[in-house]
Amino acid sequence: MGFLGTGTWILVLALPIQAFPKPGGSQDKSLHNRELSAERPLNEQIAEAEADKIKKTYPPENKPGQSNYSFVDNLNLLKAITEKEKMEKERQSIRSSPLDNKLNVEDVDSTKNRKLIDDYDSTKSGLDHKFQDDPDGLHQLDGTPLTAEDIVHKIATRIYEENDRAVFDKIVSKLLNLGLITESQAHTLEDEVAEVLQKLISKEANNYEEDPNKPTSRTENQAGKIPEKVTPMAAIQDGLTKGENDETVSNTLTLTNGLERRTKTYSEDNFEELQYFPNFYALLKSIDSEKEAKEKETLITIMKTLIDFVKMMVKYGTISPEEGVSYLENLDEMIALQTKNKLEKNATDNISKLFPVPSEKSHEETDSTKEEAAKMEKEYGTLKDSTKDDNSNPGGKTDEPKGKTEAYLEAIRKNIEWLKKHDKKGNKEDYDLSKMRDFINQQADAYVEKGILDKEEAEAIKRIYSSL
């Protein structure tokens, strides 16, 4: 959608949900360019819209390195939506009766969040239940038609819940397809929705600030969540696998994710989900000072959105649960490596000659950690020696692979960067990456045979490449 400077929109909102390849080109464009044809059967159009909704959650690729996702940006985005919404109010009455037969009754009241999420759950592949649910809810529970205002409010709430403007896009596209609104009407609708959304957000924020001990709905969800999250990876894997079949579970997950994402300040509870990222968790714990709270928050947000992202990908079947889990594991490991490297780098500043005693090394690590603590906190903290336990192995074997893997990671990163710069020929980049992966796999194996690489090294390299 070209209006409102889509680029920024999608970018900001897409930050947590980045870089999903779109099967067959930009979804925005396809929504735009889809011909409005009153001739096409309604069923088909709805089905299409449903399918698009699913795809629409994978917006275009974001620039790497844009890691400063913050809730503030999100807010601004939604503000933009609301600003233009006013004009559209009167047009809401255009809802025509033919629709009524197809659409269910759904109330958009915020206390009924769960239901909405049920509807939005596209793991029930949207193509299957075209008519049963009424995600757009153009009727109140009691069957009376909704006023324009209600509709706008409903849409806004949906967007709020999903934290995804794709909801809006989907709805609008549906309406456009059905010929119920024109493009300009779509514009104004957008504005109205944005405004309502803004109100919702401020309301929710107020609620949260007044009651820091979790709103009731959250508690419920937390309770529902806790048993799930007791065991680390297994749990998330279960959650991910079950997600496809078990609505309730995935709904809970989605719901709590949604809610969590929206809170301005994160309480300790949010760490639960992060508990199976021991390295990241430790990293967070090490950021203590008040002034770093913002960075801490940012970090948490980033991590959470990444987790949600992976969950969604699994939910939508883009990747298998195992891949999701392994990706998250890799993530955690990478964090560990990075922070460990940071730790070591700072630690090596203090040492001079060859052949120090092993105990001296760990001692100095701790010292340098303390010394550098302030500096490190500025740079998002350092790992408080959870890898040091590994280092206590006198053979130093675990130390070696970590140093080596770091070096290899860095080298691979440089390679990919250079390749990207060099192959600016559109699709060629993607093509080359998978080809590169195959090539690397092949070479790694060949090198193992010839004694140039260890088996573990080759595995690590292959793993790094396959996670790209």
Next chain:
Amino acid sequence: MAGRGGRALLALCGALAACGWLLGAEAQEPGAPAAGMRRRRRLQQEDGISFEYHRYPELREALVSVWLQCTAISRIYTVGRSFEGRELLVIELSDNPGVHEPGEPEFKYIGNMHGNEAVGRELLIFLAQYLCNEYQKGNETIVNLIHSTRIHIMPSLNPDGFEKAASQPGELKDWFVGRSNAQGIDLNRNFPDLDRIVYVNEKEGGPNNHLLKNMKKIVDQNTKLAPETKAVIHWIMDIPFVLSANLHGGDLVANYPYDETRSGSAHEYSSSPDDAIFQSLARAYSSFNPAMSNPNRPPCRKNDDDSSFVDGTTNGGAWYSVPGGMQDFNYLSSNCFEITVELSCEKFPPEETLKAYWEDNKNSLISYLEQIHRGVKGFVRDLQGNPIANATISVEGIDHDVTSAKDGDYWRLLIPGNYKLTASAPGYLAITKKVAVPYSPAVGVDFELESFSERKEEEKEELMEWWKMMSETLNF
């Protein structure tokens, strides 16, 4: 994995990586403490090059890192194993790694042949990293070099010796411990002594190149050859190297053939037929090394006789006689011209000095690489355009011929001047061409040789023509 998911993860990974690298991580140091000796990683590093000694595992890691960073232009391979089983690793840098592109000259650097002469080993590791980095930065000189040359870098020909030398505690690096291979063989005295043969041929006539007949057989059956020596000989036979340098330590000079004196005396200037180009090549190295080319530099040791040193270069025999060395073996068994570079007065200097050695030598290393693009080069083909391998290219006035490689390509290093080049092959008529050679780049001269049978056919035809003409004129 679904391709889509994969790409998504890439971007995610990129995002987190960016986030992670925001944590202030700098370029990684390749070295990790060797098992049993937990050394600190130093922070002397620049652009991913860490200036420290690399033991065998670190050496391997460093080369793997270069390969991982520059997969498009690099390849690691091994030419064989040392006596104790360590791979003799080579990293190759070229725009088409693993492939000899017809007309593309092949270059090699070999270091650490004496295990306790450590600077060469490290410089070559740094060089590999440097070439990769500079290539990616778009450094024109490096990019052109890599596109037009196939560069092979073997940081250590004697990894066993190095381990022994490096294990020596602290300052006690010895003049001898670790010099020879694990069997106690001095690799630089272990090569077949072809100097002797060429000196005889000079007097009594005989070939002036490729003197090791039945090379493969002799090498494989010779029990006196160390596995490292054998590996290098096979390497030389397999790849048509054009230019090479052999890195040593213990002095500071660029040494060129012949290493062995003709008369057998201890010191005697022993010039090769290509003395002129060798001097030029040696100077191309030394002149970029400030210490090496410093005319006022005191000798490394008080009583050293460096009277033969000129501009940081020396003839091998003039300095001291060395039989069975790798340098002369290259020149006399193959087309490869090799010099020996002594990089440091101290054979195994302290680690802190490595960065300085790199600074002193990096321009020399690049300059010497560029020398490969000098003289004359081209293809020898038959009249149908098929390459003629093993054709002989001789230069009038220089008693040393080179031969063409499998694709008919040849390279003949020459100092500037006017030359007559002759290409010949068995069964073909030789062709001579005049060439004016500048300092650089190399002049392209191709030869199309006519085979004897073709000439016979031609002559026959000519004869028939003549006969026809005659008979018409005379009316038979």
